[in-house]
Amino acid sequence: MATDCISPILDSKCKQAFRRRLLAWYAKHERDLPWRKSQDPYRVWISEVMLQQTQVETVKPYFLRFLKAFPTVKNLAAAEESQVLRLWEGLGYYRRARGLHAAAKKIVAEHGGQFPRDVATLQTLPGIGRYTAGAIASIAFNQRAPILEANTIRLLARLLAYPDDPTKSVGQRLLWAMAEEILPRRDVARFNQALMELGSLVCTPTQPKCDACPVARNCAAFQEGLQNEIPRASVKMKFTDVREAVVVVRKNGKVIMRQCGPDERWAGLWDFPRFGIESEGPLFVEEELVAKVRDQTGITAKPGSLLTTIKHGVTRYRITLDCYTAQYKSGRLKGAMRWIRPAELAELPLSTTGRKLANRIIQSASGN
């Protein structure tokens, strides 16, 4: 066996056998996913961006709805950003939606509405990094471009029995090189998707189905019985607990909302007045609510009942969110704040917590 190979499967004969086994397996087990109906680069692009850090089952309904609203890159480029965000609502990582919209405009303006075909040019578009560029180039254009993402990191790490954290830069360098080494000359679109499919369906994070794996004989981890230890877990980020409050300030049936700025959480989405809570005890909390509502909105309001408490996580924060009502007393709205009617709430793009709250307001305004 050649000693300059990254792994046994990179020996050229083994490599060919590996590809053949993988493709044969994929021919049998390929899932029928909505974005596999065609190789239209627009559809591939939308799906790949939606799939960033988001599971296949979650993406399906969003993809179908999005494609119905914006069937082509021109439709997307011509859309209102708020409409794009509205269709993204609930999917998370909203910068992806803004990037998609900006990239669509750029493709129309600078590329005549035609998708770039090469990895380097694809990577100049917002929201398209090394993985997504490789995915579009290979899947839509069958270019010989490697990909590396959650499924294939795990798969390749096991094939190599790579003992360290494969998400660190050393491991990434190695695995990107391997992802390129194993690429076939043709059929790259199917090959790359087959790698991900195998990682997703067989080479799973826990309880990998090695007995059903077409390339178990190429897998160093399996040969050494290490499939449950590899890949080594990455250092986990620890959560910080924080308390936050949102306040539904009401006046003549309207509520105060604002659009989040470009450099903050939920950029482009609308939100209720929201802030951290430091004090303990209902009296001190009420005092803090009044002060922070006034500071943020310019309005003096009297806090009412605690509507609900929602727990959710954002990055490293574990947030306990208390939702209050409050009644307008005095003052004028400042900055980006707006009075919004309940009916308008339905049209604005909101975060998931914002939507939960908004639904209650819409309900109580229309129903009883």
Added chain:
DNA sequence: AACACGGGGCG
């Protein structure tokens, strides 16, 4: 190299 960025699914 470390963080920020969401939210849901699953054991």
Added chain:
DNA sequence: CGCCCAGTGTT
């Protein structure tokens, strides 16, 4: 409740 997910961009 902790881990994981078809990553990207900024610092």
